[in-house]
Amino acid sequence: MITEEREVLVDVQNLRVEFKVRGRRPFVAVRDVSFQIYKGETFGLVGETGSGKTTIGRAIVRINETAAGVIKFRGQKINGVISKEVDRMVTQKIQMIFQDPMASLNERAKVDYIVSEGLYNTKKYKDEDDRRAKVEKALLEVGLLPEFASRFPHEFSGGQRQRIGVARALIMEPEFIIADEPISSLDVSIRAQVLNLLSALQKDKGLTYMFISHDLSVVRFIADRVAVIHKGQIVELAETEELFKNPLHPYTRALLSAIPTPDPRIEREKRVLVYDPSCHDYSKDKPKWVEIKPGHFVMGNNVELSQYETMID
């Protein structure tokens, strides 16, 4: 695949997100992160707890303020101070699906209201009939029955609730969906259903996904390209198969070595690598973000990069 020719939908350059801590220096959750997401692809963002992966997603949908850097959507800047029209466009075109379907649905509202809340906010419907028709269509698209609209979230199973979360995003006719650990809190047998639903919707509607997860085996299955994030910095980015074949950064290698495989033979011979950040000597030779091979980016200083060169086959 020649990446240069593809249309860039989301462009993040040198993003920095800080959280203010009273009386102390601000905590930098995301530092100097740059990546591009192409139209129609699934971009995986993988990292451990506290790595800043969710913060990046939230910065794109304008929940978290950015401290520095530029986020562009369809070539237009969408972070910092923007006009009302652009803000409305962002609210409509970029949607988010959350991890815990119990916590992210208003338990005192009926499904009808939950799904159409975005419509109410943007007044994107002609009349009541139009709104009801849209809710019905969104519910059908995620494999739920239209009559579920008059029920409450607690009447549904985990998988169904997550479908409601997807329906609520779909009704806005978004182009870009940020799915933040959408299947982590679901049961194994339900996970497959939700993954299949997301893939089918992507095919039908030409959606672009950012799939945030800590589970590399799921990301490997669903993502076209994967970025690995560690302590607020992306350390490696490549096409999925390339990343799994040629992991370069020691953190990526440690992460890959730890993935559990449902195969006793492989598991018993598995050797888990441990990542020790002190293995980098960045005192003089500073690390930089380099495209070491077309489409494969890695963070490293000169010594490391020349070492990485030899590792690629």
Add this chain to the structure above:
Amino acid sequence: MSKPILSAKDVVVKFSLRGQILTAIRQASLDLYEGQTMAIVGESGSGKSVFTKTFLGMLDANGWVDSGTIMFEGQDLAKLKTEKEWLKVRGKKIAMIFQDPMTALNPLRTVGMQIREVLEMHQGLRGEDAKNRTIEILGQVGIDNPSMRYGQYPHEFSGGMRQRVVIAIAVACNPRILICDEPTTALDVTIQAQILELIRKLQKELNLTIVYITHDLGVVANVAEHVAVMYAGDIIEYGTAEEIFYDARHPYTWALLSSLPQLGIKGQPLYSISGTPPNLFTEIKGDAFAPRNPRALKIDFVHRPPYFRVSPTHIARTWLLDPRAPKVEPPEAIKAMKAKYARYAT
């Protein structure tokens, strides 16, 4: 193999919920052998936690063991009634660790005190002895600088370290059986690998028998020698890890394995199980998995299948193993696993 250390037979557990009776465990039987590592897998609501909680008398107040026996060291645990009787077993002989280390620890007491409490209660250690032993245990579970950590509170520990403390509390009394209920679900993969390694180390040092309860088949493949698959309160298949992963026989085990993204082919839909688990308030007729099983036979809806023996270590509760049953092919992903295993063998 030797005699079982714990033997549960035809255990039925019921709960009373808002005036209705729910049957959570439907005649489940399980033998645990000394030094064994066994994993119980199943979805949430399959009863895997409830079943093992009966070994410790930890059922919620509205639940009870309705029938069946749980033999451990010559006594029937299902007959124990009072808290006093249970305290001789729970924590001392059979210990349990839980998923979320933050809720398992008391945030208001130091880590040292929480481990020490167990030693004082079950082993009668006092003063310096108790403290020294506590520090020794902290070191044993891989906590650096244990004498300094002794006086710290749970919030000063990271998630992985907290889980180590929980493990320390559980093994403080040298239990014979350690039940680990989703011990690594709340942890990152790299930390998860370390915790599993620690449990393995302790198992060797203390000659523990370990039961893992998990829905993560990757973890199961890593740790388990034997695997029990639970569905709707029943153990539907039991065998060695090899037998379950490479030669599963029950359609539910097939479905569970094939729905894993690791076995899926990119760009193609994953195998997914349709429908939802059965309602445990009503009586289940036939094979509980039949309504969700596209390969179900007619008899599956009428009679509950007995266990069929596949090998000396492998049993499965499915009519497909009956000699009169038609030949049913397992899904592609299962056949692929089997073929892969055959290649290993040669």
